[in-house]
Amino acid sequence: MTSLFVESLISGITLGAVYAVIAMGLCLVYGVTRIFNFCHGTMFTLGAYLAWVCIHELHFSYGLTFLIVLPVMFVIGLGIERIVIHPLRWKSNWQFTTIVATLAVAILLENLIQTIFNPRTKMIPPVLKGTVAFHGYVVSRHELVILAVATLTILLTQLYLTKVKTGMAARAVSQDTIGAQIVGIKVDRLFSYTFGISVVMSAIGGILMAPKFFITPLGGWVPLIKGFIIVCFGGLGSIPGTLYAAFILGIFEAMVSQYIGPFWVFPFWTLLFILILSIRPRGLLGAWG
Amino acid sequence: MRKYEKCLVPGYLVLFSVFPLFVQDRYILHILILCFVWGAVAEAWNLIMGYAGIFSLGQIGFFVIGGYASAMLSKLLGWSPWLGMLAGGVLAIVAGLIIGLPCLRLKGVYIALLTLACVDSIPYLIIVAEAIGSGGSTGLADIPSLTLGSFQYGANKIPFYYTALALSGVCLYIIYRVIYSNIGLGFMGLRDSEDFARSLGLNEYKYKLLVFAISAFLTGIMGGFYGHYVSSIGPKLLGLDLFLTVIMMVEFGGTGRFPGALLGAFIITLLNEFLRGFGLYRLVILGGIVLSSIILMPEGVIGYLDYVDRIRALVGIKNKAGTNNVDAG
Numbered sequence: 001m002t003s004l005f006v007e008s009l010i011s012g013i014t015l016g017a018v019y020a021v022i023a024m025g026l027c028l029v030y031g032v033t034r035i036f037n038f039c040h041g042t043m044f045t046l047g048a049y050l051a052w053v054c055i056h057e058l059h060f061s062y063g064l065t066f067l068i069v070l071p072v073m074f075v076i077g078l079g080i081e082r083i084v085i086h087p088l089r090w091k092s093n094w095q096f097t098t099i100v101a102t103l104a105v106a107i108l109l110e111n112l113i114q115t116i117f118n119p120r121t122k123m124i125p126p127v128l129k130g131t132v133a134f135h136g137y138v139v140s141r142h143e144l145v146i147l148a149v150a151t152l153t154i155l156l157t158q159l160y161l162t163k164v165k166t167g168m169a170a171r172a173v174s175q176d177t178i179g180a181q182i183v184g185i186k187v188d189r190l191f192s193y194t195f196g197i198s199v200v201m202s203a204i205g206g207i208l209m210a211p212k213f214f215i216t217p218l219g220g221w222v223p224l225i226k227g228f229i230i231v232c233f234g235g236l237g238s239i240p241g242t243l244y245a246a247f248i249l250g251i252f253e254a255m256v257s258q259y260i261g262p263f264w265v266f267p268f269w270t271l272l273f274i275l276i277l278s279i280r281p282r283g284l285l286g287a288w289g
Numbered sequence: 290m291r292k293y294e295k296c297l298v299p300g301y302l303v304l305f306s307v308f309p310l311f312v313q314d315r316y317i318l319h320i321l322i323l324c325f326v327w328g329a330v331a332e333a334w335n336l337i338m339g340y341a342g343i344f345s346l347g348q349i350g351f352f353v354i355g356g357y358a359s360a361m362l363s364k365l366l367g368w369s370p371w372l373g374m375l376a377g378g379v380l381a382i383v384a385g386l387i388i389g390l391p392c393l394r395l396k397g398v399y400i401a402l403l404t405l406a407c408v409d410s411i412p413y414l415i416i417v418a419e420a421i422g423s424g425g426s427t428g429l430a431d432i433p434s435l436t437l438g439s440f441q442y443g444a445n446k447i448p449f450y451y452t453a454l455a456l457s458g459v460c461l462y463i464i465y466r467v468i469y470s471n472i473g474l475g476f477m478g479l480r481d482s483e484d485f486a487r488s489l490g491l492n493e494y495k496y497k498l499l500v501f502a503i504s505a506f507l508t509g510i511m512g513g514f515y516g517h518y519v520s521s522i523g524p525k526l527l528g529l530d531l532f533l534t535v536i537m538m539v540e541f542g543g544t545g546r547f548p549g550a551l552l553g554a555f556i557i558t559l560l561n562e563f564l565r566g567f568g569l570y571r572l573v574i575l576g577g578i579v580l581s582s583i584i585l586m587p588e589g590v591i592g593y594l595d596y597v598d599r600i601r602a603l604v605g606i607k608n609k610a611g612t613n614n615v616d617a618g
Contacts, residue, residue, distance in 0.1 A: 266410060
């Protein structure tokens with residue numbers, strides 16, 4: 001009983017770490033550009049598919065795969081921002097048109113993936129095979145890798161936002177876009193970079209999750225909605241809030257899946273979401289209403 | 290109100306009621322029936338999203354709830370399909386109010402997320418409700434067809450065509466009347482300047498719940514009709530395919546303009562059928578067309594009417610009726 005509890009706790013923490021990476025990407029884009037990116041989930045899927053091509057078809061190692069896939073995803077992110085979102089920004093009704101536009105990008109890319117890779121599920125091997133026994137608790141090595149990579153990503157993002165000049169500029173823009181423009185920050189360029197970084201974070205999540213679950217063309221929607229729920233729970237635009245929320249909800253999901261059944265995971269997420277929004281719409285550490 | 294909007298619903302009804310006199314092709318009639326259904330659904334969506342400015346993404350959920358309620362009542366309990374459709378509409382209102390209540394305290398994109406999450410959990414409800422005859426993940430088949438007195442709607446498309454036309458006409462007329470009533474002014478006021486509207490004494494909660502109820506009711510009734518028409522319904526309707534297609538209709542046509550979504554529904558439904566020949570590439574092409582249309586004309590197809598006005602102004606014809614320019618907010 002206790003070992004079951006500890007193991008699901010560990011699996012919850014790993015889930016939480018991946019969710020944190022995905023949700024931080026969403027949070028970053030929302031914080032800086034005020035856009036809700038509905039193709040974030042598709043980027044998750046696309047990252048996993050590119051990794052599948054590298055590992056399964058080209059027989060690259062995981063390190064090389066990350067080195068190839070992440071820059072490619074960054075460029076794809078830049079491209080989407082430039083071509084799709086940039087022309088719509090600040091036009092009338094842009095908050096709605098950007099939602100529909102990113103939805104359209106999602107459907108386009110998903111169906112492209114489906115036609116190229118056929119709808120059958122794909123699988124990639126875990127980074128490290130086997131399990132580790134620790135004081136009688138058994139943890140798969142891949143979960144530890146997920147935890148390490150996700151933590152590293154979160155730390156790097158945090159460093160980028162606090163120490164690197166463009167990262168600090170991104171925070172400035174998220175606090176006051178016009179003020180940032182006045183002091184000479186190139187807002188448009190910053191929007192593109194932020195979008196690219198968030199796409200890379202989503203792709204990292206996709207690659208990490210791929211060995212645990214199957215890769216399917218429509219597999220990105222559940223992480224997307226979960227990411228949104230996490231961002232709302234943590235408070236729109238608040239990165240510490242997003243981190244807390246991701247781990248709380250990851251552990252919550254693992255517990256529901258262990259003690260009530262995997263079928264109930266998604267309905268419980270929705271229920272929790274409604275509760276959060278009715279009790280505290282601002283979220284845990286919401287900066288904006 | 291623009292001059293042309295007054296004669297829009299009657300014109301629409303007259304045009305399409307004489308249409309079968311010239312064309313009786315079953316396939317074309319079928320596509321037009323789909324156009325009527327999606328036109329009404331898209332216009333109800335436009336009512337809540339474009340006019341009331343509430344980012345509800347839950348409309349397909351109301352459609353499926355209406356469809357299921359009507360199908361289950363008529364198939365399992367032997368209710369008349371018409372009564373079933375009405376019950377479907379009423380149930381959709383209940384669902385709309387359940388989703389609408391937490392939305393009252395929320396703004397903008399939170400509402401979009403909440404409604405999307407609710408819609409995505411409906412399939413789970415359907416699977417759980419298999420015990421009471423929802424058909425589970427395979428859905429319901431052999432839903433009873435419509436009857437009118439002793440007349441049975443059979444394989445002939447013409448009765449279905451006129452029923453769909455009448456239903457969509459009624460829906461459009463209701464939406465048209467709502468938009469230009471005090472209720473419509475109320476929720477447009479709340480959309481454009483919430484604080485000001487509230488300071489004038491508008492009851493925010495009342496108007497928001499009312500618009501949720503109206504659009505859910507109309508969508509639920511169309512869902513009921515759709516179920517009886519295609520005689521099967523399943524959780525597959527809640528997939529992204531349909532959701533994106535309908536939201537594209539609204540966006541493509543133009544939000545917050547009266548015939549906009551209807552126009553979008555016709556164009557997208559027809560495009561969807563034309564592209565069937567492309568097989569797997571259909572959704573890729575459709576997505577591409579919609580994406581480029583959003584980038585090139587963010588106001589939607591209906592936005593081109595503004596160009597007509599501008600050209601008329603250039604040429605020197607004054608648009609006497611065109612002062613109340615309802616624009617997307």
